[in-house]
Amino acid sequence: MESIEYFLLLTGAIFCAYRATVSKRILSSTLYLACISALTSVVIFMLGATQVAVMELSVGAGLVTVLMVYALSVVGEDALDPTSVIPKPLALGLVGTVTILLGWMVYPAIQVTIVSGDVDLASVLWQSRVLDVWIQIVLIFSGVMGVLGLLSERTPGHSEEVHA
Amino acid sequence: MNFSPLNIILIGIAGLLGVGFYGLLITRNLIKVVMMLQILIKAVVLALVFAGKISGNLGLGQSTAATVIVADTIVAVVGLALAVQVRRRFGTLDVPQISTLKG
Amino acid sequence: MAGNLILLIIGIPWLGALVVWVIGDQRAKAQHILAVIFSLLSGIASLILLAFVDSQPAVNFTLGSAFGNLTFVPDGLAVTLTVIATVIGSLAVLFSVDYMRGEAQLGRYYFMVLFFIGAMAGLVLSGNLLFTFFFWEITAFCSYGLISFYSDDPKAVAGGIKALIITQVGGVGLLAGTLIAYANLDSFQISDVLANASVIPAAALSFMAFSFIIAAAAKSAQFPFHTWLPDAMEAPTPISALIHAATMVNAGIYLLARFYPAFASVPGWRTAVIIVGVISALITAFMALTATDLKRALAYSTVSQLGYMVYAIGAGGVLASQFHLLSHAVFKALLFLTAGSVIHAVGTRDMRRMGALSAKMPFARNVFIIGALALMGLPILNGFWSKELILEVGLEHSPRWAYILMLIGAGLTAFYTFRMTWMVFFGTQREELHVHETGTAMKVSLALLSIGTFTTWSFFGGLNKLFSASLPFHAMEEESTLEMVKAISFAPATWIALLVIALGLILFFTLGRKVALTESPRWLNSLTESSFGFESVNHFVVNTVSKFSESLRVTQTGQLNWNILGIIGALFIVLAVLLWGGA
Numbered sequence: 001m002e003s004i005e006y007f008l009l010l011t012g013a014i015f016c017a018y019r020a021t022v023s024k025r026i027l028s029s030t031l032y033l034a035c036i037s038a039l040t041s042v043v044i045f046m047l048g049a050t051q052v053a054v055m056e057l058s059v060g061a062g063l064v065t066v067l068m069v070y071a072l073s074v075v076g077e078d079a080l081d082p083t084s085v086i087p088k089p090l091a092l093g094l095v096g097t098v099t100i101l102l103g104w105m106v107y108p109a110i111q112v113t114i115v116s117g118d119v120d121l122a123s124v125l126w127q128s129r130v131l132d133v134w135i136q137i138v139l140i141f142s143g144v145m146g147v148l149g150l151l152s153e154r155t156p157g158h159s160e161e162v163h164a
Numbered sequence: 165m166n167f168s169p170l171n172i173i174l175i176g177i178a179g180l181l182g183v184g185f186y187g188l189l190i191t192r193n194l195i196k197v198v199m200m201l202q203i204l205i206k207a208v209v210l211a212l213v214f215a216g217k218i219s220g221n222l223g224l225g226q227s228t229a230a231t232v233i234v235a236d237t238i239v240a241v242v243g244l245a246l247a248v249q250v251r252r253r254f255g256t257l258d259v260p261q262i263s264t265l266k267g
Numbered sequence: 268m269a270g271n272l273i274l275l276i277i278g279i280p281w282l283g284a285l286v287v288w289v290i291g292d293q294r295a296k297a298q299h300i301l302a303v304i305f306s307l308l309s310g311i312a313s314l315i316l317l318a319f320v321d322s323q324p325a326v327n328f329t330l331g332s333a334f335g336n337l338t339f340v341p342d343g344l345a346v347t348l349t350v351i352a353t354v355i356g357s358l359a360v361l362f363s364v365d366y367m368r369g370e371a372q373l374g375r376y377y378f379m380v381l382f383f384i385g386a387m388a389g390l391v392l393s394g395n396l397l398f399t400f401f402f403w404e405i406t407a408f409c410s411y412g413l414i415s416f417y418s419d420d421p422k423a424v425a426g427g428i429k430a431l432i433i434t435q436v437g438g439v440g441l442l443a444g445t446l447i448a449y450a451n452l453d454s455f456q457i458s459d460v461l462a463n464a465s466v467i468p469a470a471a472l473s474f475m476a477f478s479f480i481i482a483a484a485a486k487s488a489q490f491p492f493h494t495w496l497p498d499a500m501e502a503p504t505p506i507s508a509l510i511h512a513a514t515m516v517n518a519g520i521y522l523l524a525r526f527y528p529a530f531a532s533v534p535g536w537r538t539a540v541i542i543v544g545v546i547s548a549l550i551t552a553f554m555a556l557t558a559t560d561l562k563r564a565l566a567y568s569t570v571s572q573l574g575y576m577v578y579a580i581g582a583g584g585v586l587a588s589q590f591h592l593l594s595h596a597v598f599k600a601l602l603f604l605t606a607g608s609v610i611h612a613v614g615t616r617d618m619r620r621m622g623a624l625s626a627k628m629p630f631a632r633n634v635f636i637i638g639a640l641a642l643m644g645l646p647i648l649n650g651f652w653s654k655e656l657i658l659e660v661g662l663e664h665s666p667r668w669a670y671i672l673m674l675i676g677a678g679l680t681a682f683y684t685f686r687m688t689w690m691v692f693f694g695t696q697r698e699e700l701h702v703h704e705t706g707t708a709m710k711v712s713l714a715l716l717s718i719g720t721f722t723t724w725s726f727f728g729g730l731n732k733l734f735s736a737s738l739p740f741h742a743m744e745e746e747s748t749l750e751m752v753k754a755i756s757f758a759p760a761t762w763i764a765l766l767v768i769a770l771g772l773i774l775f776f777t778l779g780r781k782v783a784l785t786e787s788p789r790w791l792n793s794l795t796e797s798s799f800g801f802e803s804v805n806h807f808v809v810n811t812v813s814k815f816s817e818s819l820r821v822t823q824t825g826q827l828n829w830n831i832l833g834i835i836g837a838l839f840i841v842l843a844v845l846l847w848g849g850a
Contacts, residue, residue, distance in 0.1 A: 003172055006176070009176075010175070011176075017179075018183055020187070020203065021186060021190070021200070021203075026196060036203060047217050049229065052209070052229045064237060067241060067244055068198075068199070071195060074251075075251040075257060085192065086828050086832055091190055091832070095185045096182065098185065098839045101843070103174060103178040110174055123223065125226075125230070128224070132231045136230075140234065143238040143242075146238060150245035185835055190828070
């Protein structure tokens with residue numbers, strides 16, 4: 001029964017990802033991206049990782065989507081996607097091979113029975129992975145700098161002229 | 165091969181990764197490049213939680229996934245900021261047109 | 268103490284390189300002064316290091332199993348070469364103060380020179396083969412940067428590229444040998460290689476030995492790689508004196524001398540070394556006979572003299588080769604720097620346009636003649652003792668044909684050296700040239716070098732003592748200077764050699780003088796211009812490498828999508844290798 005739920009959710013996510021990739025309009029790609037985020041966060045929730053699911057939903061489907069839409073409104077809708085420079089069969093073949101290889105190699109590793117016996121996220125995060133927390137704080141500050149870059153209206157000065 | 169939940173999730177992760185890679189290869193728009201990175205990261209977050217689940221240490225998987233989410237959001241923000249600045253400077257988002265790294 | 272000194276010897280020039288570069292080209296005077304100070308300090312430190320010669324590493328950093336320990340061993344061989352590099356280096360820098368006055372981009376020039384001096388000291392002091400290789404590559408890079416210093420001159424750029432590519436062939440040889448040693452001994456330490464050479468399987472050892480011959484031949488411009496050195500003469504003259512006569516080209520000789528105990532027993536190795544030395548010494552002597560460019564003629568004679576050193580090592584005379592290396596470094600630096608002051612004064616390198624300069628440049632004439640006499644090997648200058656020592660070793664330990672060929676080479680040396688001196692300073696004045704006398708800083712370094720030419724042979728005893736005390740694998744007998752002088756004075760080899768040299772001179776004055784000064788025979792000209800046919804071989808190597816790197820340009824599209832394709836392709840390869848290896 002669980003299998004079917006996972007199957008539906010993940011099929012939906014992959015379908016959205018595919019639509020996001022091939023869609024000609026960037027705005028609809030953004031909405032598909034938000035859908036992927038929502039669907040994966042449900043899967044994560046079902047796996048029992050409730051906190052991360054909430055984070056993924058709020059950040060992935062919320063914050064990032066807002067930023068995307070904002071960036072699109074700044075650059076305007078000229079953002080059509082022209083035909084790719086790489087032949088599509090080549091891209092498809094390479095990616096297909098790599099993905100299948102990857103799945104093939106991981107497959108034996110997951111044929112285990114799940115051991116229960118869970119450690120609380122809070123205790124892991126604040127005790128054994130406390131270094132990560134500090135790094136995240138630094139990262140968030142650099143993210144704020146990035147937002148400034150996104151919002152800044154300053155056009156590049158003559159001193160920063162690049163050789164186009 | 166049976167259709168247990170674990171196998172299905174594995175296939176799902178691989179599928180998301182594949183679509184993300186494919187998108188990175190064919191897209192020529194800088195903002196879409198950032199989006200494709202987002203798809204890849206979704207697959208990775210899912211994989212981390214999944215790995216935590218099957219090794220019986222979901223807390224560790226979750227905490228790593230949380231770090232990845234933070235890092236990836238920063239990547240999105242900086243990537244979008246770059247794209248906006250590139251658009252202002254070059255007047256286009258088309259990747260081949262802004263390539264100045266030609267050897 | 269010794270450890271700190273070694274770090275100072277390498278560190279001071281490198282620090283100086285940064286400082287001179289950072290203070291900027293608008294303060295040219297400060298750059299000159301600082302460069303001289305930093306190089307002199309390094310020279311002084313290396314002279315003090317002479318008191319701390321030891322066979323054990325003085326510096327030892329643990330760098331984990333992948334790189335082995337970074338050690339610096341101040342043994343006799345290393346310290347002698349360090350002293351040569353830093354002392355002649357500081358004299359060349361001193362000379363540059365006059366020579367490079369008013370040139371643009373002094374910062375780049377001094378940066379490269381000082382960076383080179385530090386790297387050369389590191390190359391010989393390093394006890395770890397991997398780091399020897401790193402320093403070896405740094406010296407190649409600096410040599411390239413300085414040959415192509417006048418980067419708007421296409422000949423200079425071409426000469427630099429040629430030198431870089433050919434010495435890289437040597438670098439590949441050195442790296443291959445190093446990795447063979449590591450694969451068999453699990454250690455990069457030179458002392459381990461020397462101690463356990465017999466443990467290495469015979470095939471691997473002989474592969475290593477012969478790839479080191481390639482490395483040495485390419486670095487020291489020996490046959491068949493001897494064509495890059497003459498083209499390297501586009502560099503500023505102090506550089507030709509420092510890098511392409513006195514120091515960097517000695518790195519190959521150093522390598523052979525260092526590993527002689529390990530390779531001597533490899534079948535065919537000594538014969539191969541002797542053959543390389545003999546051929547290099549002879550054919551470049553012929554090329555020097557017809558050269559009309561003063562610096563090229565000196566470059567040919569450098570290759571020829573390096574050939575003598577290689578020959579000496581092949582004959583088993585490690586000490587003799589290093590003794591000649593010391594003499595050669597001093598008198599050839601003197602010759603080059605004097606040539607530099609002459610070229611600086613008259614504004615041309617073509618010897619056919621010079622002539623009768625002796626009245627106008629008496630100081631330059633005097634020191635050039637001192638250097639020339641030492642190059643010919645006339646008593647009592649340092650070149651005499653060391654060359655006789657090599658010939659004596661050759662008479663005893665090398666095949667008779669090799670000895671006879673080297674004797675002929677000595678006669679040729681006398682001939683072309685005299686021709687060179689005559690064309691520049693004597694004879695008739697061929698062209699009205701505006702001449703000014705040598706500058707003061709030039710005079711100081713030339714005077715010091717000519718004093719060295721008279722005296723360095725007396726260091727033989729000390730050199731021998733240093734070597735026998737600190738090189739446990741080379742098994743040397745101790746011999747004092749006095750014993751050496753006695754032995755050489757009464758050896759038949761000496762008298763034979765002197766006779767041949769005199770014959771060369773007589774030949775020059777009787778039939779050769781007119782021929783040599785006007786026009787060489789055409790068949791000899793065409794033969795020497797193509798380096799006896801090896802020019803085309805070297806040309807082919809350089810062209811192939813250039814073309815190959817040019818074709819790699821296609822891979823740098825600068826396009827994001829193709830770069831990502833590359834990344835995913837690499838992921839595929841990694842996965843495939845893992846799957847294949849794991850299955």
